[in-house]
Amino acid sequence: MRRIWPPEEVTDLDEQALETLYRYPSPNWLVVNFVASVDGAVSVNGRAGSLSDEPDRRVLKLGSDLADVLLVGATTAMVEEFRGYHPDDETRARRNAHGLAPVPPTAVVTTGRSLPSDAPVITEAEVPSFVITPSSTPEKQRAAWAEAGATVLTCGTDTVDLAEAVRELAGRGLGRIDSEGGPHLFGALLAQGLVDELRVTASPVLVSGAAGRIVAGVEIEPASLELASVVAENDTLLMRYLVRHLGAH
Numbered sequence: 448m449r450r451i452w453p454p455e456e457v458t459d460l461d462e463q464a465l466e467t468l469y470r471y472p473s474p475n476w477l478v479v480n481f482v483a484s485v486d487g488a489v490s491v492n493g494r495a496g497s498l499s500d501e502p503d504r505r506v507l508k509l510g511s512d513l514a515d516v517l518l519v520g521a522t523t524a525m526v527e528e529f530r531g532y533h534p535d536d537e538t539r540a541r542r543n544a545h546g547l548a549p550v551p552p553t554a555v556v557t558t559g560r561s562l563p564s565d566a567p568v569i570t571e572a573e574v575p576s577f578v579i580t581p582s583s584t585p586e587k588q589r590a591a592w593a594e595a596g597a598t599v600l601t602c603g604t605d606t607v608d609l610a611e612a613v614r615e616l617a618g619r620g621l622g623r624i625d626s627e628g629g630p631h632l633f634g635a636l637l638a639q640g641l642v643d644e645l646r647v648t649a650s651p652v653l654v655s656g657a658a659g660r661i662v663a664g665v666e667i668e669p670a671s672l673e674l675a676s677v678v679a680e681n682d683t684l685l686m687r688y689l690v691r692h693l694g695a696h
């Protein structure tokens with residue numbers, strides 16, 4: 448991989464240098480990850496997988512390897528078949544070297560509509576997943592998630608108050624937050640000014656069709672981005688942006 452931005456930092460990156468570039472700069476830092484085609488599609492046939500290539504998977508893995516918690520919307524958790532993080536030996540060594548817990552839990556945001564209690568993200572996780580849901584979610588549904596092994600957090604009334612959710616996670620020592628989507632969750636996080644960094648991979652394909660963009664849902668004021676780094680590998684570009692005026696939490 449080669450860092451090609453900023454100009455004064457142009458260099459080839461070995462694994463250590465890549466890890467340094469993709470570390471969380473603060474113990475409270477929320478990163479959002481996406482891969483999109485060059486024409487802006489976030490999925491092909493409803494899934495992101497075929498957009499992702501080896502360099503994308505490497506930086507995505509660094510994001511989760513160095514995180515305290517993974518954060519996803521219920522749709523992404525189901526469609527992308529999340530099953531909690533199952534670290535390989537490299538990840539375990541990396542997390543140990545950084546003083547992180549052996550396994551980062553996954554936190555799923557939902558009103559209950561899209562997350563059944565037998566979701567693999569709950570039943571197959573190595574450490575208990577969090578289900579973050581508003582107070583309007585029926586007690587029976589919360590009990591079913593808890594029975595299946597999840598830790599249920601209540602934040603907000605009709606929808607999840609994501610600022611409260613982030614505070615709740617940080618209060619449990621889970622301040623390095625690695626959001627792996629999807630677009631509606633990203634929109635809701637942006638609307639509340641909670642995103643510190645966007646990591647987006649431009650996948651060298653064109654998709655056309657009706658696939659969504661990386662942000663969806665609520666209207667937001669356009670968020671201004673500062674380009675922090677660009678890494679290139681073959682035809683793939685991996686960009687890190689800091690979210691300029693919405694990052695306070």
Ligand SMILES: NC(=O)c1ccc[n+]([C@@H]2O[C@H](COP(=O)([O-])OP(=O)(O)OC[C@H]3O[C@@H](n4cnc5c(N)ncnc54)[C@H](OP(=O)(O)O)[C@@H]3O)[C@@H](O)[C@H]2O)c1
Pocket residue numbers: 480481482483488489490493494495498519520521522523524526527556557558559560561562606607608609627628629630631632633635663
């Ligand atoms: N290219 C990529 O990098 C990438 C990454 C991730 C996902 N994707 C793609 O994106 C698509 C899914 O998109 P999406 O936008 O529908 O997924 P999403 O953001 O993962 O999930 C949306 C769901 O999350 C829950 N949610 C989000 N914000 C909430 C809030 N404030 N309060 C309560 N619940 C909240 C709701 O679940 P309930 O319905 O349960 O209330 C909502 O329906 C899939 O095709 C997936 O493959 C692509």
